[in-house]
Amino acid sequence: MKHIPNGARPSKKAPESDFTGTVWQDAINDAPAPARVRVVKVRFEPGARTAWHTHPFGQTLYCIEGLGLARSEGGPLIELRPGDTIWIPPGEKHWHGASPTTSMTHIAVHETLDGKAADWMEKVSDAEYSAS
Numbered sequence: 233m234k235h236i237p238n239g240a241r242p243s244k245k246a247p248e249s250d251f252t253g254t255v256w257q258d259a260i261n262d263a264p265a266p267a268r269v270r271v272v273k274v275r276f277e278p279g280a281r282t283a284w285h286t287h288p289f290g291q292t293l294y295c296i297e298g299l300g301l302a303r304s305e306g307g308p309l310i311e312l313r314p315g316d317t318i319w320i321p322p323g324e325k326h327w328h329g330a331s332p333t334t335s336m337t338h339i340a341v342h343e344t345l346d347g348k349a350a351d352w353m354e355k356v357s358d359a360e361y362s363a364s
């Protein structure tokens with residue numbers, strides 16, 4: 233059993249290449265091989281969001297704070313509130329983030345394929361982000 237105490241892993245700022253706005257990532261679990269599950273707490277400041285992307289084995293998002301937004305390509309805009317779960321199937325192009333005025337924190341659970349948990353695409357434009 234491995235105990236990873238609070239503070240042992242500093243919060244990381246999400247890379248500008250794959251995110252818009254300020255996003256903080258706190259690893260909950262990076263289990264060593266052969267496990268490949270990744271669990272991360274992600275906090276998006278107001279207006280912040282991911283770029284468009286897919287996950288090789290899909291992704292579960294569980295909202296724990298604030299008010300968020302998420303959309304799959306061609307799908308409806310989903311408002312995320314604390315206690316809400318969304319499941320994104322493998323290969324489905326999507327984005328997620330905070331609402332324009334309110335921050336949002338979710339727990340993200342996904343698995344890696346050859347060490348990679350996401351395939352990143354273009355940024356979500358302001359027009360895409362503000363579309364209802």
Ligand code: MN
Nearest residue numbers: 285291320328
């Ligand atoms: Mn995702």
